[in-house]
Structure formats: structure tokens, C-alpha cells
Amino acid sequence: MQQYAAVYEACLHHLLFTVAVDTPVVAALTEYEALTERALPGHIMDRIRQLHAEDADQIVGAVQRTRTTDESKVRFDAKVDAALELGIITGPDLAAELKEFYAHRSLIHLHAELSRHDGNWDVELARQSYRRIEPFTAQCREWVRARATPDLSA
Numbered sequence: 001m002q003q004y005a006a007v008y009e010a011c012l013h014h015l016l017f018t019v020a021v022d023t024p025v026v027a028a029l030t031e032y033e034a035l036t037e038r039a040l041p042g043h044i045m046d047r048i049r050q051l052h053a054e055d056a057d058q059i060v061g062a063v064q065r066t067r068t069t070d071e072s073k074v075r076f077d078a079k080v081d082a083a084l085e086l087g088i089i090t091g092p093d094l095a096a097e098l099k100e101f102y103a104h105r106s107l108i109h110l111h112a113e114l115s116r117h118d119g120n121w122d123v124e125l126a127r128q129s130y131r132r133i134e135p136f137t138a139q140c141r142e143w144v145r146a147r148a149t150p151d152l153s154a
Helices: 001-021 024-029 042-049 055-059 077-088 092-105 109-117 123-148
Strands: 031-037 062-068
Touching: 001 024, 001 077, 001 123, 024 031, 024 077, 042 055, 055 109, 092 109, 092 123
Parallel strands: none
Antiparallel strands: 031 062
């Protein structure tokens, strides 16, 4: 199952960050809001420090800015949600399954996992991840084809 989860991740990552990189949905995956320190005029900082004397040495000016992070830091569940929104994959059931496969791929220590499930390894989940690879790749191929074919009806 770990190998299939890696295949799902690699496919979605490629489609999002190579094929659909120009879409607002993909751009939003690497953007986040953060406070950035910004110097304020001295008289304003003096007044703020007077009002909050107990914290005066810890007060700084700041502004909320949109920052970007590296695409490698984007969580898999966010990639799945973006793929669903873009139509790369269809149906919330497939999206939920992909997220579950990926969550289980992180289970590195089989022994610990077996003890968590009273000795029963989830073989059915591994079978399911195998069975979903064909519909998943079919949906991905169809999305790429549709994206490459111009709509002449417009």
C-alpha cells in the first residue's frame, strides 16, 4: 500500500505543480498569511509602549502579508482537495480514500501497527489502494486530455 500511496502523491504533485501550476487553486496551495515585522513611526511606537508599559520591550510593529512556501511543504490532503476542485479526480469518495491510503503509508513500524489493531493488519486497505489505481490514473489521463484539447464550441 505504501508504494501506491507514493504513486498517488507523485501523480497529483506532478499534475498540480507542473500541468496546472498556472491556476489560482494551485497558487493558493503554497500561500499563507503571516505577520511580518514592520517599523512604525517612532511617535506611534512611543505611544503604544506608554499604553502597554509592562510589555514595552516586546512590542513591535507588524503587517499581515501573504507569504509563499515551497511546494514540497504542501500537505497531501490539500493536494487531494485541490485535485478534486480542479476536476483531476472526481468524487469525494475517491478523495477520502486517497487521503486514507496516504495516512496509512506513514506507518513505518509494522510491529507497532499490528499491536494497535490487535494483531490484524489491514490487508483490505492494501487491496483497495491497489484497485483504485486504475480509476485514479484514468481520471488523471482524462483531465490531462481535456485540458490539452481546446473547446471549439465557445
